[in-house]
Amino acid sequence: MPPGATEAEFAAWMGSIQRRVENVLARSLPAPQHAPARLHQAMRYATLEGGKRVRPLLAFAAGEFVGADPARVEVAACAVELIHSYSLVHDDLPCMDDDRLRRGKPTVHVEYDEATALLVGDALQTLAFQLLAERFASDDASVQLAMVNTLAVATGSRGMAGGQAIDLEATGKTLSQAELEYLHVRKTGALISAAVKLGALCAGPCPAQLEQFGHRVGLAFQVVDDVLDAEASTATLGKTAGKDSKRGKPTYVSTLGVARARQFADELRRGAHAALESFGENALRLRQLADFIVLRKF
Amino acid sequence: MPPGATEAEFAAWMGSIQRRVENVLARSLPAPQHAPARLHQAMRYATLEGGKRVRPLLAFAAGEFVGADPARVEVAACAVELIHSYSLVHDDLPCMDDDRLRRGKPTVHVEYDEATALLVGDALQTLAFQLLAERFASDDASVQLAMVNTLAVATGSRGMAGGQAIDLEATGKTLSQAELEYLHVRKTGALISAAVKLGALCAGPCPAQLEQFGHRVGLAFQVVDDVLDAEASTATLGKTAGKDSKRGKPTYVSTLGVARARQFADELRRGAHAALESFGENALRLRQLADFIVLRKF
Numbered sequence: 001m002p003p004g005a006t007e008a009e010f011a012a013w014m015g016s017i018q019r020r021v022e023n024v025l026a027r028s029l030p031a032p033q034h035a036p037a038r039l040h041q042a043m044r045y046a047t048l049e050g051g052k053r054v055r056p057l058l059a060f061a062a063g064e065f066v067g068a069d070p071a072r073v074e075v076a077a078c079a080v081e082l083i084h085s086y087s088l089v090h091d092d093l094p095c096m097d098d099d100r101l102r103r104g105k106p107t108v109h110v111e112y113d114e115a116t117a118l119l120v121g122d123a124l125q126t127l128a129f130q131l132l133a134e135r136f137a138s139d140d141a142s143v144q145l146a147m148v149n150t151l152a153v154a155t156g157s158r159g160m161a162g163g164q165a166i167d168l169e170a171t172g173k174t175l176s177q178a179e180l181e182y183l184h185v186r187k188t189g190a191l192i193s194a195a196v197k198l199g200a201l202c203a204g205p206c207p208a209q210l211e212q213f214g215h216r217v218g219l220a221f222q223v224v225d226d227v228l229d230a231e232a233s234t235a236t237l238g239k240t241a242g243k244d245s246k247r248g249k250p251t252y253v254s255t256l257g258v259a260r261a262r263q264f265a266d267e268l269r270r271g272a273h274a275a276l277e278s279f280g281e282n283a284l285r286l287r288q289l290a291d292f293i294v295l296r297k298f
Numbered sequence: 299m300p301p302g303a304t305e306a307e308f309a310a311w312m313g314s315i316q317r318r319v320e321n322v323l324a325r326s327l328p329a330p331q332h333a334p335a336r337l338h339q340a341m342r343y344a345t346l347e348g349g350k351r352v353r354p355l356l357a358f359a360a361g362e363f364v365g366a367d368p369a370r371v372e373v374a375a376c377a378v379e380l381i382h383s384y385s386l387v388h389d390d391l392p393c394m395d396d397d398r399l400r401r402g403k404p405t406v407h408v409e410y411d412e413a414t415a416l417l418v419g420d421a422l423q424t425l426a427f428q429l430l431a432e433r434f435a436s437d438d439a440s441v442q443l444a445m446v447n448t449l450a451v452a453t454g455s456r457g458m459a460g461g462q463a464i465d466l467e468a469t470g471k472t473l474s475q476a477e478l479e480y481l482h483v484r485k486t487g488a489l490i491s492a493a494v495k496l497g498a499l500c501a502g503p504c505p506a507q508l509e510q511f512g513h514r515v516g517l518a519f520q521v522v523d524d525v526l527d528a529e530a531s532t533a534t535l536g537k538t539a540g541k542d543s544k545r546g547k548p549t550y551v552s553t554l555g556v557a558r559a560r561q562f563a564d565e566l567r568r569g570a571h572a573a574l575e576s577f578g579e580n581a582l583r584l585r586q587l588a589d590f591i592v593l594r595k596f
Contacts, residue, residue: 030455030456034456035460036455036460036463036464036467038463038467039455039460039463040455043455086420090416090420093416095412095413095416096413096416113393114393115393115394115466116463118388118391118393118394118416119455119459119462119463119466121420122384122388122419122420122423122459123454123455123459123460125420125423125424126423126450126453126454126455126459127450127455129427129446129450130446130447130450130451130454132446133443133444133447133450134443134450140439141438141439141442141443142439145431145432145439145442145443145446146431148427148428148430148431148443148446149428149431149432152424152425152427152428152432155424156421156424156425157334157337157338157341157417157421157424157425158328161417161420161424162333162334162337162421164417165336165414165417166334168413168414168417169334169336
């Protein structure tokens with residue numbers, strides 16, 4: 001077994017990245033006492049002490065894979081996490097999913113109010129781009145610009161926000177597997193792929209195999225999310241379970257059933273491994289993360 | 299009288315910039331037939347054929363002043379206008395100002411729906427940063443990064459979004475003139491100052507006098523907005539008039555009264571002129587714009 005390959009070693013690595021990301025986010029978010037204090041407190045409430053930090057973990061694993069300086073990767077990782085955090089706050093709003101529970105806590109509009117939640121999401125998105133533009137994510141300004149652009153493409157109307165719009169239109173309809181993939185590649189996959197790519201860009205151009213890995217892991221993440229929404233409990237998830245079917249949202253479970261959805265997720269996991277086949281032990285953390293994402297219980 | 303100084307020449311200059319900005323925005327926004335079509339149509343509905351384009355005009359005037367290439371300035375000008383457009387869509391939402399009329403048309407959430415309006419604002423913000431990062435706004439990538447950063451600082455929780463948050467908290471309260479200035483410098487002034495600065499950055503560092511000009515014009519814009527909200531009609535404004543006092547929002551009119559608010563706007567206009575005193579005819583368009591902003595009737 002190669003060094004670092006045990007479950008305990010992987011868990012320790014994850015823990016160390018998660019703590020590092022928490023620290024960088026805490027430093028990067030405006031201080032809670034600075035005006036406008038309520039907005040800044042709500043931005044911190046939405047972002048800190050929550051989540052598995054899957055996107056930052058992928059950015060760090062990709063960065064380690066290409067030999068990037070972790071002090072650069074942490075900027076990219078946190079920018080992606082801020083975008084993710086903004087998207088959760090806006091998705092939970094009454095006009096979207098109208099959700100009251102997130103990461104085991106009341107959602108931002110429940111804890112604060114709707115207008116504040118709207119501004120929190122808006123300002124978290126801005127902060128992501130500000131971080132990438134001001135911090136030293138690369139020693140080459142043109143690479144840093146490419147990172148801003150990569151994050152923007154993954155976030156905007158052809159990426160995550162576009163996926164949300166397609167999701168809204170698809171509610172109550174039955175989608176084919178191809179249509180579902182089109183939707184989820186945008187809604188969830190785009191930002192997860194961007195996390196992998198940004199981690200790699202901290203050291204240089206992103207290898208094509210890594211882009212393929214990111215694409216497969218991004219889709220696998222959403223397939224597993226659909227399965228967990230159908231099978232797990234609200235207490236385990238820290239967010240409302242069973243909400244997709246209640247809302248008539250097309251998911252991999254509604255299209256394929258649970259058993260075939262699980263099987264599809266495992267195919268994607270093996271496809272993600274296969275994309276990195278030629279790299280051997282260098283790709284250990286990436287492979288472990290693909291397994292973690294597909295085999296997780298929450 | 300210097301060349302270009304007549305009212306007709308200024309009007310012709312404004313018209314040519316406004317048409318140019320309209321064309322660049324129309325090209326930069328995703329095509330209306332591209333998926334997700336409804337989102338893309340709503341993004342265009344929110345942005346095209348509307349407004350005076352005050353921020354792009356200021357960016358172009360600042361760019362002309364420092365001798366920047368207009369092909370670069372147009373990128374910066376459109377990025378700022380996309381941020382402005384996003385902010386209007388979110389401000390009009392029911393949880394914020396709950397407004398049904400904007401630029402003489404139904405607001406985005408009325409014409410489409412609330413969830414779409416939320417995503418439109420989100421995606422317009424992203425597109426602004428994407429434009430600045432991918433288009434050739436400067437021949438120096440590090441200057442381009444500084445432009446992304448300038449726009450982000452003006453837009454985020456210490457700038458425009460922060461101003462909105464302070465505005466929410468101040469509703470129903472009486473503010474001193476100093477508190478009101480603190481609010482409006484963020485809510486409106488930050489993005490107007492950024493427009494001036496970004497136009498200048500297209501050619502190099504922004505002269506301090508130009509930053510001072512932007513600051514004064516930004517505040518003057520809001521003082522005049524407050525006066526017009528109190529005095530003009532809904533038909534003239536193309537948006538609901540008299541809404542500030544109806545909502546108990548502190549304004550320059552509620553704090554100073556109409557006469558002193560007008561007087562303060564004119565002081566700021568003269569202060570903006572004074573900032574550019576040493577530049578003579580080179581600053582003609584900037585001075586004309588300061589006059590236009592303060593003397594406008596809508």
